[in-house]
Amino acid sequence: MPELPEVETTRRGIEPHVCGQRIDAVILRDTRLRWPISAEVAGLAGRQIEAVSRRGKYLLMRLDRGNLIWHLGMSGSMRILPVGAAAQSHEHVELQLANGQALKFRDPRRFGALLYSEPDPLQHRLLNRLGPEPLGEDFDTEYLHRRCRQRSAAIKNVLMNSHIVVGVGNIYASEALFRAGIRPTRAARRISRARIAGLVDAVREILATAIELGGTTLRDFTQADGNPGYFRHELQVYGNTGECRICGAPIKHVVLGQRSSYYCPECQS
DNA sequence: ATAATAACCTGAGGGC
DNA sequence: TGCCCTCAGGTTATTA
Known part of the structure; x- marks a missing residue:
């Protein structure tokens, strides 16, 4: 489910509650995520969370020793709730904190991940070859044009390639x-x-606006406080089975790289 | 190197 | 009500 705006929304939502907090207890109800949660995670009680950052769709927590690398996969979400609140279904991980709050990770499909890394998490094999941040300076016309120049693949697949x-x-x-x-x-x-150049601007503007609105909630995504994201109301083509909001033409639906894709045949060429 | 495909998993919703 | 099918915000591994 979550793309960059949803992960950033999650990061901003949990940061004030977890930063500087000691982990009193780690509860692992189901370790069968994308990769099994390692035994090291179970032994993190007593460590302190010092910072929460993001790289792409990964959430990173720097501890006083070591790092946690989270990925929300397709259906993951995080909530901050008081310790003792009843567990929801598929709530696989809970970090109970010294302030009486608990960070709860829920992920019905279990495509998400929780990894422990002692060294710099940016050097982890899953992260060390990622492309630039779309809201950073390295993502510009020159860069994207160069990466597109030789590619016969559909532009949508290229945009969704995290190595680009x-x-x-x-x-x-x-x-x-x-x-x-x-x-x-x-x-x-x-x-x-x-x-x-126009595409670079569009990506940056769409993502920035989506972050401002707390992401997009279509089904189960929630912000860390349980509220939905409001970018859904800004969607022009995704999931649109009717007419283009600009020109009125019927929106086309095609499958690209196994994913549903929508476009306006009049506005887009 | 690039591109296409299968695989991982659960739940919701539609059709019958 | 229940069964069967399709689809869903992601990514890696495998194969041409």
């Missing part, structure tokens, strides 16, 4: 391409530099 740029998932890829006026099926190498 992180954080852009199925919803925001469709929305950014609509905003940029580019069909998701277009071969990346067939897009002019000028239109790539």
